[in-house]
Amino acid sequence: MRIVLDAMGTDRAPRAEVAGAIEALADLESDIEIALVGDREVIEAELDRHGSVPERLTVHHAPDRVTSEDSPASVIRRKPDSSIVVGLKLQKQGEADAFVSAGSTGAVMATSLFTLRPLAGVDRPAIGATLPTAAEPCLLVDAGANVDCKPQHLVQFAHLGNSYAKDMMGCESPRIGLLNIGEEQEKGDELTLETHRLLMEEEGLNFIGNVEGRDIIRARCDVVVCDGFVGNVTLKFYESIASFIIQLLNAELDAVTETDLDLESVFRALDYAETGGAPLLGVGGVSIICHGESTPKAIRNALKVAARAVRSNMVEHSARELAAMKESQ
């Protein structure tokens, strides 16, 4: 298996990427290779800092880099030599099995759509973000790829999440919840009212009904379905909470005790980096999107997510579930 890692994605690339790749290789099975894609000179200089470099880590040159100035949709045309375009094309051409990037989310999404293509039955691929909860993690679909969704899009998100949770989260029969403003069937806006009706009729889903904002952290479901606007606000709100709490607590602990508490294990449960990147679900390949601020640990975990997705045949399973859904309609 060969995973392509965009080496030019994070705010301080390629430092986090190189360190994360080296860490990941120490854990991953020996048949897995990682190809760092980006400016060869810059990457090799960073590799030199690490002394001995694992054999399974290679460099694939891509001289150009996508910036936040680039319009996501135009990257494929205007920056064909960028690490994002070159990296995804390697997968398209069968020279790699997965792609991981902490670069511009919009550019990774648009270029993934263009090169890997949506699966049959998928109108709009969606981002799945894994949120830590009080119990097992919860997959939020869509975490931001699509605003202004229609009910049938949310039904597709439910199936994409269902398939992902089975393969990647060890759920035999994932509990699917629809994010809404009340539990009762008659609650919601136009979108969720109609989506609820469709999901009730849908076969092959363990749809548990509406869930509220508070149910996410209480782990009432394994997959929570919503449009990308609500999902993105929720995800970013969630991410911001952890750092707020740590700040509050440190101030308080300093004041009342000299005990030097190691809060790491407490906050691991809240730490977004623990879950690695967020997959783009519904395309014909593996594309994992990471935060621009990713640490080496986050990159390492995203690479592991990519490896697991390839190993579990996630894409094939999704394709099969969506095809079955399409036939039944």
Add this chain to the structure above:
Amino acid sequence: MRIVLDAMGTDRAPRAEVAGAIEALADLESDIEIALVGDREVIEAELDRHGSVPERLTVHHAPDRVTSEDSPASVIRRKPDSSIVVGLKLQKQGEADAFVSAGSTGAVMATSLFTLRPLAGVDRPAIGATLPTAAEPCLLVDAGANVDCKPQHLVQFAHLGNSYAKDMMGCESPRIGLLNIGEEQEKGDELTLETHRLLMEEEGLNFIGNVEGRDIIRARCDVVVCDGFVGNVTLKFYESIASFIIQLLNAELDAVTETDLDLESVFRALDYAETGGAPLLGVGGVSIICHGESTPKAIRNALKVAARAVRSNMVEHSARELAAMKESQ
């Protein structure tokens, strides 16, 4: 000033209401009376448990009670003797200045609309929820009254929030943010794109542009504007976080230290009860909605919010701001 408190609202009414009212009177100015509305016998039995009852606490009989089974819109017709309808009518008739209830949010909202009427220029009154942040609290409008909003509704929410933040939160020139999936003006769904355009043109508002989910807790603005669907999901998500954190921390602290940390001051910042109830903004009176699980502390704080709203002429100021807005269009 006379504040009407629905004594039959919380899950364990009238216990929390009676205790909260007695606590509030100890703090409130001596010209403020509280009228407990509900089943006289039940309330008086509860008052007896408290021994001496302040003179400024009276009981107004309302034999009926709204339950979660009642359709909110029909309460005014079908339950005219309920504590919610009787309580709000007292304000309508000029016998009271404010209404506080922890009963069915939908019923309080619908009955407030019917009795107190929307202010001129307000198509849809909205719920304002005060969220604790890393610095000063942030007002979220709309926290759940309206799904499927139009851009002009969100502009009205911005003005209602602006007026409230000036009177009630001590902001001279409240920073108004539009909750969105990115900071850039071109980000968003159809609703937020158009709302952003309108807010840029709006006079008398300190509109700071789009804010993201993470900006709420970072206190980037004083008022965050969104439709009631997104607002409700965000609010409930926020509320659930505090109890999750406390649970995580207690487990960890037990394990590593015998120090009995008083975490109360840490979590005060996260404690929804500290902020009391959420006002229904845009109606011709003061109506404060509390959580069904409100503690006496939450009731006490909601009564204080009500008193401050009356004292600051919040309704008059809102009416003036909305009328000016209407004229300019």
